[in-house]
Amino acid sequence: MTRVRHLSEEERHGLADGSLDGHGIRDAEAHLTMCAVCTADVRRLRSLMRLAESAPRPATDLDSLWPEIRSRIESSKVARLQPRVRASKRRGWLVAGLLAAAAIIAVTTLELRHGGAPDGRIATTTPTPLSPAGDSVRLYRDEAARLLEEMELRRATLPPATRTAIDDDLRTIDEAIKELEVAIAHDPSNPALRQLLASSYRQKVDLLERIGNAG
């Protein structure tokens, strides 16, 4: 008895969000014509994506809520339980999250492009409506903001030459991030830009963690 080979998770997602290209899309669509299971799953994914896109955006800027939330958390504290340990645990979860997101980007990037193209094929970038890189950018951005607060405390304890080097490196990364954000504003569906932005934020988080280790 022959076992049916279904489309992989990436292929089904690629079909649903339109990011599958070249031979991949032809093969996958051919498979759908004879596989009800994959057809149903792709239909389900497309409907989920439509739902996510049509979801209402929060009316309030989430960043503006943070100071109030933070002061509420602070006021409800009765005892401080080993803040460094808790911070490192929280960092552990965040790092795990970032690594998972980075892994998704790497796998998605590599797999989506793995299409057996002929030698020297050229194409313009294919738009990808939904990209996991966006999630990792958000995670990295949040982590960078938190680490920046910590860095301000440690920065003062570092030698002047090191402070200068840190400032130069941070400026370099921030300029890269700014350029990428401008480029994304002009071309929001370009997955390469989002991957580069995630990479720049990752560099920033790495740098801020190194500064943290210096203290």
Next chain:
Amino acid sequence: MTLMRLFISMAACGLVASSAGIQPAAAPPVLRSRRVVATVALKIYNPSGSTRLVGWDRDSVVVRGRVPSRDRFFFNGDSASMKLGIEERSASEPVQPVDLIVYLPRRGSVAIKSVDASIAATDISGWFYTVSGAIVLAGRAQNADAESMSGDVMLDLTTPWVRARTGRGHLVVRGAPEDVDASTVGGTLDVLTSSIMRGRFASVTGDVRYMADVASGSLFDFSNHSGAIDLALPRSVSATLDLSTVAGLIDDQFAQVKPAAAPGRWLQTRLGGGDARIVARTFKGAIRVRPP
């Protein structure tokens, strides 16, 4: 101390190529020693000067060096975990450079931190951190994580996993690592080994240069903002290349077609059987693929 001077100094002391345990000719006096388990974990702090770590096949930790009378050397813990080094002084007091040599079991691991002291290790696993010093890791290790804020980092390791970071320093990867994650902010990143099975290399403005063959089935991810990505691959290479740039140029000297004049393109090429997979992307840096 620059990377090259440190490397030459290590070579002169027989630390790069020699088997660990053979001490240099004019070894400084033993400061302290104790018997430990083979998997001992050491925390080491030496802010200035140099620290050399040597993995050996004995069941003890031995520290050699000369410590100025104003500084205090600490050495405590038990046979499974220890802390040693130079006690931190107040910020107003000038730091005296101290040169330490630490011998420990090969299966042990370290977490070492310095300010401007260079770190050189042979056959040692663990975490290596310096603010502005250089780091040179050689020999065999179970894993290694090397971080410098602005110093050079040179890895000449045989290891399943290594991670390295520097800001403006020069980062060199050679030896026989399998899984490598290395990045700089502005420093040049050179990869000179064909042993890598999983490699992630990134910079913001520094050039990333890969000059080696690629292993069958290996996976590479190169990323740069404005620095170049230069892949010097042998003509016999077997890999699928996925190159993309937003505002830079792609110069693929293997490909029949030259698309790179217009920015914002990507180029997919299969060389040989396409056994390895290489993804390279930049924002405005050039991507070059060429024979060596």
